[in-house]
Amino acid sequence: MNSPAVTAEGTAPIITFQDASFAYNGTPALEALTFSIMPGEFLGIIGPNGSGKTTLLKALLGLIAPTAGRATIFDCTCHTLRCHHRAKIGYLPQRSQLDPRFPITVFETVLMGRYGALGLFHRPTAADRELAEAALHDVGLPELKDRPLGQLSGGQQQRVLIARALAQQPQVLLLDEPTTGVDAPTQTALLSLIRRLHQQRRLTVLFVTHDINVVSPVVDRLALLNRRLVAIGTPAEVLTKATLAAVYGEAVIVTSQGGGSYVIVADHHHD
Amino acid sequence: MTDLLTYGFMQRALAASVMIGTLCAVVGVFVVLRGLAFVGAGTAHSAFAGVTLGYLVGINPMAMALVFGLGTIWIVQALNERSRTAFDVSVGIFYAASMALAIVFIGLMRTYNSEVYGYLFGSILSVTPSELWTIGLLSAVALTCLALFFKEFHFIAFDQEMAAASGIPATRLFFLLLNLVGLTIVIALKAVGALLVFALLIIPAAAAYQLASRLWTMILWAVGVGLTSTIGGLLLSYAFDLPSGATITLLATALFFLAVLASPKR
Numbered sequence: 233m234n235s236p237a238v239t240a241e242g243t244a245p246i247i248t249f250q251d252a253s254f255a256y257n258g259t260p261a262l263e264a265l266t267f268s269i270m271p272g273e274f275l276g277i278i279g280p281n282g283s284g285k286t287t288l289l290k291a292l293l294g295l296i297a298p299t300a301g302r303a304t305i306f307d308c309t310c311h312t313l314r315c316h317h318r319a320k321i322g323y324l325p326q327r328s329q330l331d332p333r334f335p336i337t338v339f340e341t342v343l344m345g346r347y348g349a350l351g352l353f354h355r356p357t358a359a360d361r362e363l364a365e366a367a368l369h370d371v372g373l374p375e376l377k378d379r380p381l382g383q384l385s386g387g388q389q390q391r392v393l394i395a396r397a398l399a400q401q402p403q404v405l406l407l408d409e410p411t412t413g414v415d416a417p418t419q420t421a422l423l424s425l426i427r428r429l430h431q432q433r434r435l436t437v438l439f440v441t442h443d444i445n446v447v448s449p450v451v452d453r454l455a456l457l458n459r460r461l462v463a464i465g466t467p468a469e470v471l472t473k474a475t476l477a478a479v480y481g482e483a484v485i486v487t488s489q490g491g492g493s494y495v496i497v498a499d500h501h502h503d
Numbered sequence: 504m505t506d507l508l509t510y511g512f513m514q515r516a517l518a519a520s521v522m523i524g525t526l527c528a529v530v531g532v533f534v535v536l537r538g539l540a541f542v543g544a545g546t547a548h549s550a551f552a553g554v555t556l557g558y559l560v561g562i563n564p565m566a567m568a569l570v571f572g573l574g575t576i577w578i579v580q581a582l583n584e585r586s587r588t589a590f591d592v593s594v595g596i597f598y599a600a601s602m603a604l605a606i607v608f609i610g611l612m613r614t615y616n617s618e619v620y621g622y623l624f625g626s627i628l629s630v631t632p633s634e635l636w637t638i639g640l641l642s643a644v645a646l647t648c649l650a651l652f653f654k655e656f657h658f659i660a661f662d663q664e665m666a667a668a669s670g671i672p673a674t675r676l677f678f679l680l681l682n683l684v685g686l687t688i689v690i691a692l693k694a695v696g697a698l699l700v701f702a703l704l705i706i707p708a709a710a711a712y713q714l715a716s717r718l719w720t721m722i723l724w725a726v727g728v729g730l731t732s733t734i735g736g737l738l739l740s741y742a743f744d745l746p747s748g749a750t751i752t753l754l755a756t757a758l759f760f761l762a763v764l765a766s767p768k769r
Contacts, residue, residue: 257587293668319670325662333712334536335721336661344658348670353651380716400669 244307246271246404246436247292252301254284254291261287263460264301271403272434274427276447276467279457280479280497285440286326288457289406292438293323305404319348322397322435326408330389332382338392339377342367345399360399367395371425387418391425398429404436405429411446423450444471444495471495507741515635516627516694516747520733523691523703526642528729529649530687531708532722536660537677539684542576544701545594546685549575549601551697554622555608564622565637568692571601572685580678625696625748627737634693641690645683652676657718699748706755707732710762728758 245268254262262284269275277285290296291303297311304310306317322345345367346360356364368374371391376384381392390410397405407426411419427450430437441447448454448467456462456470458479463470470476471493476484485496507513534543553571557564575597582588609619621629630638649656655676658666667673684704691700711724736751743750 295664295667316670318668321668323665323668325665325668328662333716334661335712335715335718336657337717340657340718341661344654344661344666345669347654347658347666350654352655352672355654382716397669 243271245269246273246306247438248302248304250302250304252291252298252303254287254296255299256287256290256296260299261459262291262457265303265461266301267455267461267464269436269438271436274430274437274450274452275439276444276451276454277438277440277457278442278444278447278454279462281442282459283457283479284459285442285457286408289323289408289438289440292404292406293321294318316349316351319400320403322400322402322405324390324393324397324405324407324410327386327390327413330382334382336381337377338373338379338381338384339364339368341381341392342395342399345396348400363401364395364399367398368392370398370429371395387414387422390414390418390422394422394425394429402435404438406438406440408440409442410439411441411443419446426450444497448495449492467493507738512628512630513741515630515632516737517734518635519627519630519638519694520737520751521730522638522642523694524707524729524733525726526645526687527691527700527703528707528711528725529646529722530683531704531706531729532711532718532725533649533656533660533680534684534704535708535712537663537680539681540701540705541591541594542579542681543684543688543704545579545598545601546572546575547688547692547697547700548598548605550685550689550692551622552601552605552608554692554697555605555612555619558616558619559608559611564618565634565689565693568622568689569686572689573682575601576681576685580681621696622692623696623698624746625694625699625751627694627747627751628741630694638690638694641686645686645690648679648683652679656680694748695751696748699752702752702755703729703733706752706759710755710759713759713762713766724762728755728762732758 247269249265249267252265277288279285292305292310294310294313302309308317342364343356343360346356346363350356350360368377371394373388373391381389411422426437429435439447448471451467453465454467454470455464456479462479463475471486473484473486476486476495480497483498487494534540550568550572553567554564557567579590579593579597582593583590655671658671659673659677663673663677688700691703695703707725707729710728711721714724715721732751732755736754737747740747740750
């Protein structure tokens, strides 16, 4: 796995981990990761709670430096990434309790996606506003533009934050549990939105989730983490009883459903 | 009441009220949104320790207040980076230690110095022309900085990690914001006092938070409440012969509760 597999298009990977280890608040979180991701790939990142999924995204964002090895994105070392490169990574953080009374409108939230590319001392231009408007259209919420963000439902807020990431005109989209904590119809809607964006814009998407069955039908590959990379490959390759049992225990059940696999694990903790 | 304005001390007090009321309200908006209230309180107390040392050794007390106030912020930030000490904890340590220092410094003074107590409780009616110039100049510096990084401060207050992830030098700008909070406190120290400056920083912004759903309207409400409190409090204190700092604080508090009652967000 040292040299990344070259795809049919013959392009170089957009993200690489070379024997990279990371610690979070002093405790090791991920050990000796080696794998790479190709441009335009849709990668699902799965694993139990505390397996290092969020740490992996934060490492790519350059928010934490590796304790050993190397992580690169766009051929640059992640933790020394310049701001204009960071602006090309769209990030949807794990749903946190947004202060419902924070003074900000939907449109202002989306427009913040432009701030990184704008740089200091520059005000948003008409072009930035157009990009923000277009992003709100993409997620299907143009009519809520002037509403205070706090008045929206959880699913709508998620879509606004995805629009914020899209307004950055990213090459890479990092999504941390985007479908957690929203109801089932919203989950389906969010998933088809992300899938459509991936297909239309050739975005490289990293989709972190503890819910294997949500992502397995839509991804190109799955990476299974448990403080290290346990397995990476197509859903069919990764979602086998033997592989999953090593992480989730022998109680794991894998069934076939309409050509795909359906997995039942005993890991029912929701963050 | 109009002949009041012919007094030089009253003119200076009103000018100081307008500048400090505006500055504290605008900076206070970011303090309230980013949850920095305790940092404000801690900085006020260490700035007061600086004032006492200034009087003890005969250095300009406002300069010493600036050194102590910003010094606290720099050390708190360093502790947070190096040893991951939580802001609340290290600010709390400085809060207590700087009060202890102030008491020691006052104890070392051989004579009773009423001016020192002016910095504790505020003495807006004794602001000198040169102090007024300092207040004006430093307020302009602080407000210019806020204007320059306005969009970034809004983003950092909203979600600092998201701001950092999307290519904003969030850590450095957050540190700048902390320094602006320290600077604001030092500017307001003489007029409203170390014990009450905190009120002017927090209360107008907290009242505005109840009323506004946009940042700009929140700032306008905060400035409105801030100026009503400082100017109104000053006139009330003169009319009824009450201590000015306390009157300003109590008026601001009353306005805050009015805002809570009127809040559309309840």
